[in-house]
Amino acid sequence: MTEKSGKHGPKLDEEMHRESEGLLRSGGPTHPQPWNDPEPVDTDTGLDPTATRADRRGAPPGMTPRDVEERSAIASVLAGVRYPAGPDELADHAASEGAPDVVVARLSRLPGKSYDGLPEIVKDLGIGHEERRT
Numbered sequence: 067m068t069e070k071s072g073k074h075g076p077k078l079d080e081e082m083h084r085e086s087e088g089l090l091r092s093g094g095p096t097h098p099q100p101w102n103d104p105e106p107v108d109t110d111t112g113l114d115p116t117a118t119r120a121d122r123r124g125a126p127p128g129m130t131p132r133d134v135e136e137r138s139a140i141a142s143v144l145a146g147v148r149y150p151a152g153p154d155e156l157a158d159h160a161a162s163e164g165a166p167d168v169v170v171a172r173l174s175r176l177p178g179k180s181y182d183g184l185p186e187i188v189k190d191l192g193i194g195h196e197e198r199r200t
Contacts, residue, residue: 128197136193141184143169150180156187 074082129137143165147156157174172191181187189195 126196129194133194136191137184137188140169140188140191140193144184144187149182152180153178156181 126134143160143163144156145163147159151159153174153176156176157170160173161170173187176187176190181190185195
């Protein structure tokens with residue numbers, strides 16, 4: 067037994083270490099019968115606790131994953147633009163940020179009004195928006 071100073075004392079610390087060693091080495095449950103495995107704990111309401119991080123990617127209510135990607139792409143090329151701005155200023159800024167020609171063309175075809183922020187732009191581009199949570 068090695069000398070450890072934990073909150074339980076060296077003897078109990080060593081026993082707990084031996085009990086959990088198999089779990090730590092295997093990276094998963096060590097019970098031969100799956101019904102003996104502990105239940106996963108769901109700390110995030112509505113999320114599957116057994117899902118991997120990639121499975122948890124999604125979209126908020128009212129948006130599709132594609133809407134989320136498009137909104138993010140538009141936001142990244144419009145970062146730093148000075149509002150209020152019209153379609154020409156938005157398109158020029160996007161072009162200077164290296165946006166694809168398709169995005170620049172989409173921005174230049176926006177209605178000829180002054181935009182105060184990204185939500186208005188995204189709405190006029192026809193990209194879905196998040197529904198308010200109650």
